[in-house]
Amino acid sequence: MGRKPSSKPTSFDIAYRAGVSQPTVSRALRGSKSVSLATRQRIEAIARELNYTVDKNASSLRSQRANTIALLFFEEPGAEESTINPFFLAMLGAITRQCANRGIDLLISFQKMEDDWHVRYQDSHRADGLILLGYGDYTLYEQRLTGLVGQGTHFVRWGSVRDDNIGVTVGSDNLGAGRLAGQHLLDVGRRQIAFLGQADEHYPEFADRYNGLCAALGERGIAADPALQVNAYTNEEDGYRAARQLLQSGAVFDAIFAASDLIAIGAIRALGEAGRAVPGDVAVVGFDDIPAAGHASPPLTTVMQDLKRAGDLLVETLLAQVEDRDQPEQTIPTRLIVRKSSGA
Amino acid sequence: MGRKPSSKPTSFDIAYRAGVSQPTVSRALRGSKSVSLATRQRIEAIARELNYTVDKNASSLRSQRANTIALLFFEEPGAEESTINPFFLAMLGAITRQCANRGIDLLISFQKMEDDWHVRYQDSHRADGLILLGYGDYTLYEQRLTGLVGQGTHFVRWGSVRDDNIGVTVGSDNLGAGRLAGQHLLDVGRRQIAFLGQADEHYPEFADRYNGLCAALGERGIAADPALQVNAYTNEEDGYRAARQLLQSGAVFDAIFAASDLIAIGAIRALGEAGRAVPGDVAVVGFDDIPAAGHASPPLTTVMQDLKRAGDLLVETLLAQVEDRDQPEQTIPTRLIVRKSSGA
């Protein structure tokens, strides 16, 4: 077994054996139609035989195309190392698969918003574009995003799709999802529906979900009670705290719509400790449909985001931008998964 | 705001403004000591001013070093898209951070073992080395791994550290961890300890954990009862099934050591349905310390793997290999996290 058969073969080696010039090899392997079928097949056979692979660096250098995108997770400043949002992790899987299908490589990085990611990736020709992921407060970064657009950096971010967003955003239909959840809880006879999650404009996705809930209430002639909205970020602890706060406030409620499954799970824990039965006393609906949702007790009714669709759309939208094509729709419909926690 | 200031500056542009030659710019920015301090600082200032970034493709092409590693997750053939092992996801975070610290880029991919990953990454000069991750059955791939070694491909895999492994392996001290768990259960007075998890050589990590348990039993003069070992892969469903199987077999047991937290959580569900109290009737110890372990009811006693250490070591070991340095130790100690489920 040859240790190192003689370092890696280049397109010149292939060309030599095939009796053609190096550019012909390049053209053949890239599928250019100005190479005859016979020649191409000969070249392909030789390439396979020699275990030849196109050198990505040379290829990218010459073509100015890396065939790579960078995925940036933005962490909350205070985030624990271990607490990566399961929702994003699931999306990672979808994105990865989608990239693999398209023959595109994926660079990944967890970043503080403060770091100079655009320099690190796009500017260095490392990646053709960026996918920005994180329930972050993008309003803090408007300036930077504006700069990116100005520089011609290609990027797509996940979040709340709005007309005045900087750059291109892909996201679930959070407003519609909030309505779905609200309607469902109303349908099962609940009237005092609390919302656990940030509802201000620094968390546009959560705000949309809340607004959707309010819309559903409004459609049935019920006014949303501000006392029933309690801030919560996105983890289990926060859900627990928010629910306790709600309980202690003395507000009357017979349902909770949580902005994420983790919040919902934390809330259920708090309700249990307070002796409130779920769904008997309080119906609970979550958001995301993370794996744990189905295993929670009681199993959690939740809004499912279509992760596969999300991954596909993020990648497709980004590539469309890079290749200067028309961009597809950017809002993804959601689906309500009814389980025991809402008492349906 | 300039749309495109005049495409990207190159090292020649910097050189021109600094009144030096291009190679000097390269040397200065790479920190070569054959550039005077004054010159370097001048160059650095200009580079910053022009927003210059080294073109990674050109750099890698010339230096034959990508400063990139590829992380490959291997999926079980039947794996669901959404069921990425939480343990690996957590490790992903650690690896990512470690790479960021070292200024190394990370490519990521989920693969079937069948695919030709080595071609795709290392052979194409896309990455300097590979990290192989997955509770997979590597014995099936010995041939391929042998081929990799023969080709001089750099890789490190996560798993059971043994002398006869092909390539370099980094992993937790599963044998020691199994002993820890066993000793703990013995210490709290249990004697019939069941093991849920594959114990055959196709799953070396699980086998080590089982063997560690047997060793702990042996040290107290107790023989391991083969009837108390039930196969389970690594997810919650499998743990549930395995526990039911164990219950139905009529075997007597007062403790369960599960090869993973997910198995343990599934087992607790099955025990609950069967009316066996945890830890009253059955003490349970899991493995991994995934986030859900602390939130389980009862909170799960488990073996914590040091993920940060794991990520660091994987990266360091791989780079040591790439750079032809001595490789560090490859076994990582574990720690027992005692919670309620073991009745301590």
Added chain:
DNA sequence: GGGGATAGGGCATACGTATACGCATACTAT
């Protein structure tokens, strides 16, 4: 049979950086 069109492929070169060498200048040692 001549003029165009087309297919097939070679030639030259560019992509932007890193590095082996060589050459000056300055500084040390004898």
Added chain:
DNA sequence: ATAGTATGCGTATACGTATGCCCTATCCCC
């Protein structure tokens, strides 16, 4: 003073591929 040694930098070139341009051989049609 003179050989010897750093120091600091320029010259030339290589890394391996993709692509614009040009050339030849067909082939076709009127």
